[in-house]
Amino acid sequence: MSSLTFILSVLLFQLLCTSHPCQRILTSAAAGGRWQLLQKSIGISAMHMQLLSNDRVFRPLMVQTDVWCSSGAVTPNGDLVQTGGFNDGERKVRVFSPCSSCDWQESNNGLAARRWYSTNHILPDGRQIIVGGRKQFNYEFVPKNIAANTFDLPFLFETNDREVENNLYPFVFLNVDGNLFVFANNRAILLDYVKNKVVKRYPTIPGGDPRSYPSTGSAVLLPLKNLKASAIQAEVLVCGGAPKGSYSQATQGEFIGALKTCARIIITDPNPKWVIETMPLARVMGDMILLPNGNVLLINGAGSGSAGWEFGPNPVLNPVLYRTDNKIGTRFETHTPTKIPRMYHSTAALLRDGRVLVGGSNPHTYYNFTSVLFPTELRLEAFCPPYLEAKFNNLRPTIVGPNSMSGISYGKTLTLEMEIRGKVEEKLVWITMVAPAFNTHSFSMNQRLLVLGNDKITALGESRYNIEVRTPRSGNLAPAGFYLLFVVHQDIPSMGIWVKLQ
DSSP states (O other): OOHHHHHHHOOOOOOOOSSSSSGGGGEEETTTTEEEEEOOOOOOOOEEEEOTTSSSEEOOOOOOOOOOOEEEEEEEOOEEEEEEOOOTTTTTTEEEEESSTTTOOTTHHHSSSSOOOOOEEEESSSOEEEEOOOTTTTTEESSSSOOOOOOHHHHHHHBTTTBBBBBBBBBBEETTSSOOOEEEEEEEEEEEETTTEEEOOOOOOOOOOSBTTOOOOOOEEEOOOOSSSSSOEEEHHHHEOOTTHHHHHHHOOOOOOOOEEEEETTTSSSOOEEEEESSSSSOSSOEEEOOOOOOOOEEEOBBBSSTTTOOOOOOOOOOOOEETOOOOOSSSEEOOOSOOOOOOEEEEEEETTEEEEEEEEESSSOOOOOSSSSSOOOOOOEEOOGGGGGGGGTTTEEEEOEEEEEEOTTTOEEEEEEEEOOOGGGGGGEEEEEEEEEEETTTETTTTEEEOOSEEEEETTTTEEEEEEEEOTTTSSSOOOOEEEEETTTEEEEEOEEEEEO
């Protein structure tokens, strides 16, 4: 993608989160979900995507330096912080507040090191950690109020494949003990970032094939459950990628089939082991999105090659649903295909109404719309998972009140009023909290879902109920900030409401 083009304009699109939009504007339909074409052209190819607490993904902004292949996260007060990029943007820190008149505010040399293809994660104290990047085997923090310098991370050097890398945009997740799970290439560590100490090394994924950029797979921290337990289990799922040698072969015009496996591991287990599962479709450069009911959507990507200019042919058009709690062997469902290939530099993000916004795809050095197999893609669409179908309306909860909440504290009782028109199965009603993610290059940074459960349901009459839950007990489970809160009934989620945890 042309860095100049991306400097001049940023994705314009205001989300219209009205009730069940997938039942009205349809481009294709089947039992496995529906697709909407939202815009024929948004003016740019969406390489980065973040849902903000005002229900906007972005609006027209003037970016002053090159944000190409940068990273980001949202602060506890709702500001988007974007770090690094290419050329004049590589050490910049940009802050955007979600207001109608706000624009980017940039800090010159706000980073201690050049950051390109790095990963950000919000921390329990409100800071962000920026991990890795091209030729950067270290990490640092923003803001610089506590630690101003970089901290060496030899693990990133160890996972760097010569002349290929295969360790960029590392998968980083905050574990329930406050340490960071850091995955690069084909293995992971648990990092105490305060003491700059590796406290655990996880085994290599069986087979040893790389899963990190440019052999790009994706990963999620699976939903955190049983939050009142003294010991909370945390699991990570890594899917797709490219076999060893794929990038080098792609540079020569030979495209090796993508990986068809996922690897799942309990990162809190004292003796953790990867469990391998087989996907219905091989996928490289795919995205993994946590849905409000706790399932995972695999979307976008290619069936062969690797990330890079012209290196990933054979688009994978079908989203695949991964049912997190099903028995192994029964977890995957293939859904309705899109008509738009989403290749290198595609993006996806969960919206408040339960749709998944999909944009981008530009496997060219510059914008190219003619005489190429996969033109630069400016169209914006949304995938509507099956839970949005009209046949589930009687099961679908509606949050009656409040419409939003700010100032929610840790470890407190939270009460929502909801409406469910059909028969209510109380044991199959629960509340989830989702942290909207910064999505780029097949990884959703800071993506997190907590299952708050259902402590008590009280019938109020006329299909209305109060539901009580306990909020997370600490920032290790849920760093302070804005979350989407959903009520889920028999796997069917409500529209979300914004809450601010502090």
